[in-house]
Amino acid sequence: METKQLLFQHIEAHPTLPPEAVIKADLLRRGVVFDPEALIPAPGQGDTDPHQPKSYFIFSFNMVKQSELDEHSQWKAPEEIALHGGSLGLRRTVVSVRLNPESPYRVAVIEGQRWLTVDGEKLSQVTLPPMPPHYRDRLADGRPVAEIAPTIEWGYLIYLTVFRICQYFGEKEECQFCDINHNYREQIKAGRPYTGVKKPDDILAALDRIAATDGPAKAYTLTGGSITSKLGGMTELEFYMQYVEAIESRYPGRWISKVVTQAWPVEDVKRLKAAGTKIYHPNYEIWDRELFAKMCPGKDRYVGRDEWMRRIVDAATVFEPQYVIPNFVAGIEMAKPYGYDDVEVAVRSTQEGLDFFMAKGITPRFTTWCPEPNTPLGISNPDGAPLEYHLRLLEVYRDTMARHGLSAPQGYGEPGVGKAVFSVSPFMDVLPATN
Ligand code: SF4
Numbered sequence: 001m002e003t004k005q006l007l008f009q010h011i012e013a014h015p016t017l018p019p020e021a022v023i024k025a026d027l028l029r030r031g032v033v034f035d036p037e038a039l040i041p042a043p044g045q046g047d048t049d050p051h052q053p054k055s056y057f058i059f060s061f062n063m064v065k066q067s068e069l070d071e072h073s074q075w076k077a078p079e080e081i082a083l084h085g086g087s088l089g090l091r092r093t094v095v096s097v098r099l100n101p102e103s104p105y106r107v108a109v110i111e112g113q114r115w116l117t118v119d120g121e122k123l124s125q126v127t128l129p130p131m132p133p134h135y136r137d138r139l140a141d142g143r144p145v146a147e148i149a150p151t152i153e154w155g156y157l158i159y160l161t162v163f164r165i166c167q168y169f170g171e172k173e174e175c176q177f178c179d180i181n182h183n184y185r186e187q188i189k190a191g192r193p194y195t196g197v198k199k200p201d202d203i204l205a206a207l208d209r210i211a212a213t214d215g216p217a218k219a220y221t222l223t224g225g226s227i228t229s230k231l232g233g234m235t236e237l238e239f240y241m242q243y244v245e246a247i248e249s250r251y252p253g254r255w256i257s258k259v260v261t262q263a264w265p266v267e268d269v270k271r272l273k274a275a276g277t278k279i280y281h282p283n284y285e286i287w288d289r290e291l292f293a294k295m296c297p298g299k300d301r302y303v304g305r306d307e308w309m310r311r312i313v314d315a316a317t318v319f320e321p322q323y324v325i326p327n328f329v330a331g332i333e334m335a336k337p338y339g340y341d342d343v344e345v346a347v348r349s350t351q352e353g354l355d356f357f358m359a360k361g362i363t364p365r366f367t368t369w370c371p372e373p374n375t376p377l378g379i380s381n382p383d384g385a386p387l388e389y390h391l392r393l394l395e396v397y398r399d400t401m402a403r404h405g406l407s408a409p410q411g412y413g414e415p416g417v418g419k420a421v422f423s424v425s426p427f428m429d430v431l432p433a434t435n
Helices: 003-013 019-030 071-076 180-190 200-213 236-250 266-274 289-295 297-302 305-315 343-358 376-380 387-403
Strands: 080-085 090-096 105-110 113-118 121-127 157-163 219-224 256-261 279-282 327-330 365-368
Touching: 003 019, 003 113, 003 387, 019 080, 019 090, 019 105, 019 365, 019 387, 105 121, 157 200, 157 236, 200 236, 219 236, 236 256, 236 266, 266 279, 266 305, 279 305, 289 297, 289 305, 297 305, 305 343, 327 343, 327 387, 343 387, 365 387
Parallel strands: 157 219, 219 256, 256 279, 327 365
Antiparallel strands: 080 090, 080 121, 105 113, 113 121
């Protein structure tokens, strides 16, 4: 059956989900391809400025290797696209760009306008993100500010990956869905400016430019790979703390500060909070105990699955529970050779984790798994998880939040279809709008 027919069947079968979320979920799991003319400015359309290019802000988030991309896709693909209009009258929906030359979804120029097509038929109009003003600047040493401090989510979030490598190294330690180390090597080989360890002064200089532009950024994420030994003589805590302290000293509270690291012992979490962090993301990736051990072997060996979950709960005694927002990777529950075969069983397992945390006021959130080709799970599951899994999860997530009386997590912009900007999963698109 053709993709379009399947897509419309899913829209019909899930009437409580907005069609926008169904399309976004499928786009994120299957990727998109661009016609070259869709990536050049279109004079006469009020679109004479170049758009914001994909920054590779932490992972590749592509379904093919860099070497399999043509020049246009490699350098000119946008960070995100916004869907709107079309025969379904879509409300604006921001979707992260995951490149896949084989995708049935294609962005093309038709009669002077950009369209998302599926199986060659028009589905919705497409807008590309405007170039943020700070993307034109360079640091004193010539490096682009965009590489040091890219923005995503239509400009809402400054994404600070200060360490582009993870010390969980190789197949026996790296999380089986994560291509951070592969991506770093590929970007360097491709000749992209890509700083392995960004210095606090680099970050401050980049933030100075952003602060001076009065752009739409409301939050920053500080993150990077795990540090299991030392980096520059510092422990993981010391390394990441230096950035929080530097940023919050110069710009106290200017942006919502979010830190994504491993799950730390509670004494370390206290220091993180005292330094000015507002939101803590100790990502647990997957709930199932056995799958955690198989898919996150490094985390399982160094910290342990039960201890990881315990630390998340402990963190909520330091931060208020709503400011502890651990991520999981939606779809890996169904990844061969370890995962579940049955959608409902996979969703039930994930729901058990949601109930565990949400009963304590902690709000997990999720990204849609991108089966990157350099990862063990991407190699054995090039098509990712079924669309039905992603849609059932959206329903269960929305309903579990409601049952526990929780509202949309902070630091993600507005919830609601037509308003959400969170681009790597449709979870914010399906939550009720706040106004
Ligand atoms: S801890 Fe796992 S998910 Fe995080 S960067 Fe390292 S390998 Fe990737």
